[in-house]
Amino acid sequence: MDLDDLLGRDGFGLLPVVPGRRRPVLGAHVVEIGHPTRWVPPGWVLLTTGLRLGSPADCRELVAELAAGDLAALGFGIGIVHDTVPAALVDEARRRELPLFAVPEATPFREIVRAVDAAVLDRDRDVFRRTAAITDTLTGLLDGPVPQQSLVHGLARALRCGVALHRPDGSVLAADPASGRAGAAERWTRFRGLAITGPPVEVVDADGLFAAAVRPRGELRAWLVAGASRGSVPVPLIVRAVALVARLLGGLAAAADDDALRRRADRAAELHRLVAGDPAPGPDAGTHGPPADRPRTVLVLAAGTALADAERTLDALRVPYLLGEVDGSVVAVVGEDVPAPGPPVAGAAGAPPVAGAAGGLPVAGSAGVAAGAPLGPGHRDARLAARHAALTGGGPVRAGDLGVLDRMVLEIGEERTAELARPLLAPLAPPLVETVRVWLAHRQDVPATARALHVHPNSVRHRLGRVQALVGDLRDPAVLAGIYLALLTGG
The missing domain is CATH 1.10.10.2840 (PucR C-terminal helix-turn-helix domain)
Structure with a gap:
């Protein structure tokens, strides 16, 4: 219910005295004592007969307090204490733009309160039903092949608005098809100018912008930003839906982190086992790296290569691989799908060449491993090749290209x-x-x-x-x- 609905209600005979903008009415309460905003929250209608209003100053003081408290309106009962609405009350209400209406003597306040309560209850019941339906719809999207994108698109459909998921720097991770990246950029520009007010929805502005942080384990990972029309969907429903999707996205991110840590540990354990020639594989052996019945390549990466950077590069290639630190070097094992290391890349003026790349990886040394052959000797040869690259200032070096004298130097020690x-x-x-x-x-x-x-x-x-x-x-x-x-x- 909004104020216009209340004023137009049949049988009440409510008379608008000071009109106001259309706004929701969240409740109604009768108060005849001083400082009524102690009992009446923002968005409610205060009903009074003016029992304590003995002077124009009292009238102005009441209106000032109600306007400061952001009440929806003041309903003044006439014919009981005052025959008409006091002029000072009307003047101050107009000055402060507080909606004011007169309640005829024949209309009991309790009927107005009952009507508002019933309308609010109906609205809340409708919001609850719609929230439950949206919750079922959105949680069902978690089983899809791309749940992050599906949640963003599903929220946009449910709220009939533009929605996007942004990294903390504003770049777009996913956006609804209708408004696209252009709409996402426009909403992000508005979002940047707003204050963060706190969870569950951390930004809400008067123009219908809603934003919630995605914080898996407390770490800010992304912002979910929606631009919804307040008239099309109730605000409580928007808030609940945006908060729900933000929590679901946070759960997805946390689960993905756990999966990544598990895969990283499994790959490193498998690499160490194969390099050491362990004949007793674990239950998940062979599920991560390239198949042993096909040729493989051992890569010793250039000094200073970060394990996380190598992992991102290999993940982007979408090929099976093993990766870990062995004897102080980052080592990867890849299959035939990854291009062989290229020639050295010239460094800055006066600097030696830097290692070439295999599939984007900075490689110092590499060695091929025949199908079915153990990995340990290949790792040893790749380490020799990497040491040769470091010794000569070039790279990458293939173990098969090392001459006898080179191998002798590397085996004996430089x-x-x-x-x-x-x-x-x-x-x-x-x-x-x-x-x-x-x-x-x-x-x-x-x-x-x-x-x-x-x-x-x-x-x-x-x-x-x-x-x-x-x-x-x-x-x-x-x-x-x-x-x-x-x-x-x-x-």
Whole structure:
């Protein structure tokens, strides 16, 4: 019921004195004592015969209090204490825009109170029925393939309004099809300018904007924002529906977090078991990673790669994988569906190349594992490849591309190899070391080396002659092997 409904009620004969805007009437109460707003809440109608109104000042004081208390209206009974509505009461009501109506002597206050109570009860009963129906509809959407989106769309249909789910930064996670992202952006702009008043619905404005936070385990994860017309659906129903969907979305987020933690732990446990060669698999073995009866690839990711970042990248690929930290490195096992690591990517000026990528992952070293073969040897080879990438400043490195000398250095250890080989380069000045490094990198091609060093080929030959005079015959495989090892270990 609203004020116009009450004033138009047949048989009451209520006479509007000061009209007001159409607004809901939440209740009615008779008060004849001072300070009536102690007993009459906002949105209610106060009924009085003016028993205590002995002066114009008393009239103005009463109206001021009722207006400040946001009452719906003042109903003044005439013919009992006052024959007409006091002029001061009318003037002050007009000044403060408080609706005022006269109640004829033949209309008992109790009948007005009873009529308002019955209308409010009918409204609440209708809200309850509609809330129950909406609750059944919305909770039924949890079984759908995309429950988050289904809840947003279902709320929009139930309230006949625009609804969107936003990340805390305002980006849209889901929006109703009718208003779309444009409507979501417009509502978010309005939402940002409003004060947060508290749960269950944390923002409600006069223009019909309703917002509730999605807080799984107390963490703000998203905002559910609806723009509903107050005239089309009762406000209590809107509040309950928006709060319900926010709670359901929070439950979905919490459940997804639990599932993600469980999957993360299962993948890491399976990875450690396979790397260690554990012959006793757990009950869920093989349910997360790529199938063992098909070729697999072990990836050791570049130093500094965050486990969470690698997980997001692999989840986006939608392929089976294992992931975890092994011996201080982030290790992934993927199948044939993930592209092999690419070439090194140039870093900033003066910086070494960074590791290439497999499916978007920053890879330092990789090793293939044949179908049905154990994973442990592949992990060891991938670690050697990653150490080689770190040693040379390049990447990524495939274990199958490592030469015998490279493997020997990596197996023996760089420090010990450097200790044995580095004295071979001690007699050489830096320009000679750089010349022989480029010469070996260009497969002992003198013209190619000269072009890389921007010098004449004769200059390269002269420098190589000096190198040979200081360290030995460069045609001797043993001398060349020693120089290569010295350069490989930082010479």
